[in-house]
Amino acid sequence: MPLLRLTALSLLLSLTLVLPARAVTLLRDPDIEYALRNLATPVLQAAGLSPARVDILLIDDSNLNAFVIDSDTIFIHSGLLLRMETPAMLQSVIAHEAAHIANGHLMRRPINARNARTAAALGTALAAAAGAATGNGQFAVGAAAGLQGAAIRSFFSHTRAEENAADASGLRFLAVAGIDLRGAVQVMELFRGQEALSLGRQDAYARTHPLSRDRFRRISQLAEAQSTAVPPDPEAMYWFARAKSKLSAFQRSPKWTLTRAGEYAYEDVRLMRQAIAYHRQTDLRRALAAIDGAVARRPDDPYLHELRGQILMESRQIKPAVAAYARAANLAPRNALILGSYGRALLADGQVQKAAQFLETARARDGRDPRILRDLAQANAKLGNNGMASVLTAERYAMAGQLKDAKVHAERASALLPRGSAAWQRAQDVLFAAEAEEKRRK
Ligand SMILES: [Zn+2]
Structure with a gap:
């Protein structure tokens, strides 16, 4: 990473x-x-x-x-x-x-x-x-x-x-x-x-x-x-520990993470770190035991269910992953990234129509996740909506700063989509950015 x-x-x-x-x-x-x-x-x-x-x-x-x-x-x-x-x-x-x-x-x-x-x-x-x-x-x-x-x-x-x-x-x-x-x-x-x-x-x-x-x-x-020392807010302490722990568990070596898993005083955070470290060591049994322990401590925490889904999904346990993400989506029905993960699992499970629905809701709420753009393009391609697939691919390239590739797909989308439609307009946005970049290079 x-x-x-x-x-x-x-x-x-x-x-x-x-x-x-x-x-x-x-x-x-x-x-x-x-x-x-x-x-x-x-x-x-x-x-x-x-x-x-x-x-x-x-x-x-x-x-x-x-x-x-x-x-x-x-x-x-x-x-x-x-x-x-x-x-x-x-x-x-x-x-x-x-x-x-x-x-x-x-x-x-x-x-x-x-x-x-x-x-x-x-x-x-x-x-x-x-x-x-x-x-x-x-x-x-x-x-x-x-x-x-x-x-x-x-x-x-x-x-x-x-x-x-x-x-x-x-x-x-x-x-x-x-x-x-x-x-x-x-x-x-x-x-x-x-x-x-x-x-x-x-x-x-x-x-x-x-x-x-x-x-x-x-x-x-x-x-x-500042007159008096300010005691730290317990809520802020917890979420700070959690954000740092999750990020480091994915970026540092599993060995590093396992050594420090208990550095904060939160049992669920310790278990989450271990779950990620074991998962990255492809030890699914231990990873699941750890994440289940974390979930048992915070059963209504959508993000722990989401992580459970990720561990299962990346271990090719598609059906259980779908179930874990469904639970997460149920707990956080407006969270674009969770809806996107759920859609990704549904797509892997062959439930294309349902996947496209969740992914489109996710994209409409937040169009800045390249994975959602990629998966939704795939779902649309499978459903025969080639214009939609092209505009999504164009946007994904544009987001990565690859405007030349973005332009190719945006042109294709432009030709396939109904002129003036919202998706067609999105293709024009990408073309505009790509052409501005071309002009600058001349
Ligand atoms: Zn500044």
Whole structure:
């Protein structure tokens, strides 16, 4: 799962100017996303933002970074989440990014005129973000916005004034939400000393959020002024442990996970970690015993049933997987990712019509999961809906930043779908993005 280490990658990019934009992989996990939403909610409320409107999405990247590209998504790199030691640290990162949204810092950016909800817009925006983060902004950002020179460099970095404002607002949000401000100081400490490193060795977060001595001092002073020590919220502690544990169980070696399975005081989290580690060692018997133990402790937790479904599905136990996902979908009937997993299992079980139904509901609720796009395309192809299959494939390529391939499928979709229909319009969105990219390359 972990991608290339960024240091090696940056070196590679600096040697070659014209490279395809780096693929940006979203890590869509319903459990982790629920946990992040839970942790973000008090912060977003304090910022005057609607927690229902702002998503926290994880990007599969070990380099530390967090950023916003539109006003309804905060992106966090998986590497950053793994480095956070307390919920307050993570919440301080979210608070800072929420402040960029709440303070209107995105308004001056051309790409934010359109939001990144569509697959094509999201794909180009993420490719742009990746390019900016690796210092290869000229290439990728141009793809998104056709910009040049200094405008490109300032695309994802904020001005010093904006950074100061975001720090101040972010700390205010944390204080209002009753979150320990020392989390923010600890995050700053994590990046201390990075200024001395060459650009290629700095974490992207340090590059896009320059840490001056002034900035550090200001944040420390504000944190010290918080009169009493704030006790951590038990709910936040639990979901923080769970998100970090699940992510690390999939990204670190099973051996590493098994050694540390009990590091938090939650029995179900320990069992979940063991379940994932055993599953990755293809020990289905032990994996099931562990996940069943976790489910027994939290029988109405849809995400544990979803994980049980994943373990069964990846072990080719299709019928039991369908049953586990059905239970999860029953417990979380509006969760797009869970509906998508259920649809995937139904498709594997040959229940194509029913699979297409669940996958389409999942896509309509959240079109940013490439697996849902892939599976729904497959279901549509099996049902003979070739136009639909093509537009979904086009969107999946666009989301991965592969606009040339996306264009081929979008053209096919355009020709097959009723002109003016919603699906036809989605094909036009992809064509628009692909043509903008072509123009830029000329
Ligand atoms: Zn910032």
